[in-house]
Amino acid sequence: MxxxxxxxxxxxxxxxxxxxxxxxxxxxxxxxxxxxxxxxxxxxxxxxxxxxxxxxxxxxxxxxxxxxxxxxxxxxxDERTVRPSGRVRISAPMALGELRLHALMLRALELYPDLQIDLMLDDRFVDPVEERFDLTVRIGGTLPPDLVARELATWPRYIVASPDYVKRHGRPRTVNDLPEHSFLRYPMWTDDKVTLSNAEGTVELPIQTRYRVNHAVSLLDAVRGGAGIAFQPCWMVNDLLKRKELVRILPQWTGPAQTAYLVYARRRRQPKRVEVMMDLLTREIQSL
CATH class of the missing domain: 1.10.10.10 (Winged helix-like DNA-binding domain superfamily/Winged helix DNA-binding domain)
Structure with missing residues (x-):
């Protein structure tokens, strides 16, 4: 069967x-x-x-x-199910996994000694049914209707730069100053415009982009190194902003938001090992 x-x-x-x-x-x-x-x-x-x-x-x-x-x-x-046991397979985006979820997985192993975890980091959409993952964390994208997709968090993107970049190139004071600066972006954003929002609405601005990279951590490293200005989701930069390793540009403006989902196959009851990881992931992601 x-x-x-x-x-x-x-x-x-x-x-x-x-x-x-x-x-x-x-x-x-x-x-x-x-x-x-x-x-x-x-x-x-x-x-x-x-x-x-x-x-x-x-x-x-x-x-x-x-x-x-x-x-x-x-x-x-099985009396062992009183304590979560067995293997849980989880897929997550590379940056979120590397910067946040990896540490959470290590904490989970300490909390639940009988648990085994496979964390696979991949930015492509992973079908949990076809590839046999218990849980997948996805940011944005189209979500198949035959899967459960629980919305976990929505994160605004801030405009950030390094203190060194601001010292060398000046700090934009209005949105109209942004086209004079070099933006760092992902390759999938091929147009030469950005959309910004504030309490009064949205604007679309032309920008210049000299460097694109398809890895979020590398993009963040480039911003920290002073290579240019970039949109970065708040969960990636909040700590850096507090430590003044990055500067938020035009704080009243934000870029397109990121939305995170927990995606998994439909079933009436999840095994105990999956339930505890669902709870941990939900709490961790919602607190970012």
Whole structure:
């Protein structure tokens, strides 16, 4: 039944086999055995994909519930579930993971001695179903409707520069001064304009960009090194601003905000090990 559900979710027997750490012929035999026991064909096999039959579509949700009931029954029998135990696989953006979540994972290992954590840092969208992650943290982007996406926090982007940059190039006093300065940006922002907001509304300004880099920590390092001005989410720069290692430019203005989500597959009940990590991630991210 698990092989059938994985194949239905991922769209192919080979993908299901990879997710279950077995072979495609094994998954095919398991699904065929299930079909034989039910007396109904659940999947139509194609060259590269499988498609649910009408019977398979009707059976799929019942199969999911049965598998969840089985997992819950096993968990209730296992006294170890009083203390979270087992492996939790988490995916997160590289900068957020490197600067904030890595330390949280180490604290979680101290709090829960029976817990194992795989933290995978990747800026691309990671499908928790296809790639078998218990939890994924995402910042912005399009969120698939078939997943749970819990909004955790919205962070404004500040305009920041290093004290050395301000000393050498002067401090912008109005938004109209910004086009005279060099902005540091991500490569996906290919236009030569920025959008700024304050209490009265928004403005769009032309800017000049001499350096783009696709890594948030590298971009922050470039700002700290005095290479230019940049938008940076508040969670990345608040401590640096307090220590006066960065200067906030035009504090009444902010750039486009970042929104963070906790994304995971739909299920009636999460294992204890996943629940505690959901709580830790939620508290940590909301406090940034």
């Amino acid at each position: 698990n092989a059938f559900v994985r194949a239905a979710d991922l769209g192919s027997l080979s993908a299901a086999a990879r997710s279950l750490s077995t072979t495609q012929p094994t998954v095919s035999k398991l699904v065929a055995s299930l079909e034989a026991s039910l007396g109904a064909r659940l999947l139509e096999r194609g060259a590269s994909r499988v498609v649910l039959t009408d019977e398979g579509l009707r059976f799929l949700e019942s199969a999911r519930r049965l598998l969840e009931d089985y997992e819950e029954a096993v968990a209730q029998l």
